[in-house]
Amino acid sequence: MAQEAAIDTPAAQSGEGVRRRDFINIAAVSAAGVGGVAVVYPLISQMAPSADVLAESSTEVDISAVQPGQAIKAVFRKQPVFIRSLTPAEVEAANKVDAASLRDPQTLAERTKEGHENLLITMGVCTHLGCVPQGAGAGEVKGEFGGYFCPCHGSHYDTAARIRKGPAPKNLQVPEYEINGTVVKIG
């Protein structure tokens, strides 16, 4: 009898050990919690890139017209891509640098495909805060290292599009791509 009274009397709640009602409380709150999380997940997930955005994830570019020393801009995932044909002098300048001394150590060979060491394909998105660096278009400023220069916060990239000076933490990103003759498939 005493036990039953304890279960039903609210006054007994004040720290008198475990009651059978505690199980119901925990079970009910847990079920509501799981239900809450199940509802929140779609509410968060809806903000991620949608199917049509993800579908635009590869681009083909004809590079037959790109002469050494020139660069073209293409669009990949609504962002610019720089496709640059390096001159022998630019390749030499990039190879002369001790890669280990760089902020983001990489050699030109690691950033290009074998047999196409003069074809530098990078995202045209500064790794600092996402501006489009200058240097791909004719007559644009190429920065102190002859590659790209980001006007937003003054990041300088060299001829292998590696970060050399300024706030950007990484080299310009090299996207996944494959070369089929004169066509480059990015993504």
Place this chain on the structure above:
Amino acid sequence: MSFPWSKQYTPSHPVMTWLDEKLPLPRLVYNAVGGGYEVPRNLNYFWNFGFLAGFCLVIQIVTGVILAMHYGGDTSVAFNSTEHIMRDVNWGWMLRYGHANGAAAFFAVIYLHIFRGFYYGSYKAPREMIWLLGVVIFLLMMATAFMGYVLPWGQMSYWAAQVITGLFSSIPLVGDPLREWLLGGFAPGNATLNRFFSLHFLLPFVILGVVILHIWSLHIPGSSNPTGVEVKSESDTVPFHPYYTAKDGWTVGLFMVIYSLFVFYMPNALGHPDNYIPANPMQTPAHIVPEWYFWPFYAILRSFTQNFLIFDAKLLGVLAMFAAILVWFFLPWLDKSPVRSATYRPLYRKFFWLLVVDVLILGYLGKAPAEQPYVLISQLATMYYFLHFLVIVPIVSSIERPDPLPFSITESVLGSDGAAKLTTTKS
């Protein structure tokens, strides 16, 4: 605060009596901003900016809700619908210029309101919660202003979205997925613009809610005053209405004169011509600068150019920029001096003005190009900014000998206080 001498609401009409019994809303207003709220008699003009800030919020909500009736939050129409508002909608140009310049005016007023808080120690006990809620309002304002700036979908809009969401990609491990989640894509696009429009409509009402909490928490201890001495007797206060409603009304008039000068005579003075070029993801404008009210924080962001230990320069810049505001949350506990007003704190006052100069320098550097010597100066100014809060304020507040405080508000106004004489003769 409800002092013993505060006037009580008495309904003058049977309808108001009926309403007061069912829903005492007029009583609430009377006690909040009417004759029932007793306020120190010695407030100077720096105490007018709270009311003005509320007025700015109303301007922004009214013009903003109307603009939303004519605007399309889709990348294919956003830019053109903004021009449609400017050219075709009746009075659309006035509403849009009023809204854009209203944002700048809101920040100008808020900065002066914050200045008042810093100088007169308004953040000190028992008013910490008012201060904390104020910092929350300021953060919400910054988010709202940023998202509103993106909506016209011009060049500056697009690149502001790119740069500011880029801040999040500096967070280790989760940065890039987080940024893609915020944008709904790999770069700012239709999903981004749509959600920014939705949130830009929502946040002002969240701000309004926090403003109500801000005022609620203010009414518990009551308003502070330029001496920082608490209210002691009836002769220290006057009712908010009509004394401060009249004074606030006068500064609303002054504010409207300056605001109208901008809206009608130089509506684009604070904007950037590049934002009249439609957004182009392929080309960054040559010189990206945020609106003037973000310059000091932008300078702090850009002052970090070297990696330190495992943190890269970008992450450090982002952390410092957020820390520059988050440190305000700790100010009530960093400043241990029991004297509120800088008027009676000779040492603190000097450092206070140094901080003001430092923030103005940071503001100038925020719009300067990212070159030397600006980078070096912003590094030094950033260092001093944090030094002020984390080192100078705690040290000064423990070693300083403040000037003598007046006995009461009445004494500071009239030169003598009958109550003060009474205490002196007693002791």
